[in-house]
Each structure stands twice: as C-alpha cells, then as structure tokens.
Amino acid sequence: xxxxxxxxxLDQNHSNARFGRDSNELALSMHRNDLWRxxxxxxxxxxxxxxxxxxxxxxxxxEGSDYGGVRREWYHLITHEMV
Numbered sequence: 001x002x003x004x005x006x007x008x009x010l011d012q013n014h015s016n017a018r019f020g021r022d023s024n025e026l027a028l029s030m031h032r033n034d035l036w037r038x039x040x041x042x043x044x045x046x047x048x049x050x051x052x053x054x055x056x057x058x059x060x061x062x063e064g065s066d067y068g069g070v071r072r073e074w075y076h077l078i079t080h081e082m083v
Contacts, residue, residue, distance in 0.1 A: 026053040030074070031060045036081045039074075 028042040038060075043051065057074040 024053055025056040026050050027056045027058070029058045029060055032062070032077075035074075035077055039078055 026046065028039070030038040030042055055071055055074070057071045059070070059074075
C-alpha cells in the first residue's frame, strides 16, 4: 500500500512538471528572498529525467525571460547559499 501511494505521488508530481519554451527545458519559479527553500520545493518530486533538462528559471514577482542570464544568476546565488 505504501509503495502504491509513493508511485501515485511520484506520477502526480511528474505530471505537474512544467516545461519551458520547449520540451528540453524545465520551468522553475523561486522566491529570491527565500531562495534555498523555494528552489528545493520547485525541484521536489521532479523526476531525475526532468532534472537533466535545462532549467528555465524565474523569480516570483519579477518580469523577464530566461535566455541564460537568470539561470546563471540563480546558479550563482544558490551556490552561495550552499557555502
């Protein structure tokens, strides 16, 4: 019963994954003022296959398109959160 529940949860989370401009991108949205927690929440339940896609990052409440600059900024900020 627990295994079935886990499978259903994973399938549901996988189906909730959002894709960016094309199917090779995974759209993730974070809060800049709570970057670590919201980044983990955005990636929670996403399949390892989807995590291998290129991330399309957006910050909640900020306009802009991620053509690489926002993603680079997110990588920079999240690595600083880790150290």
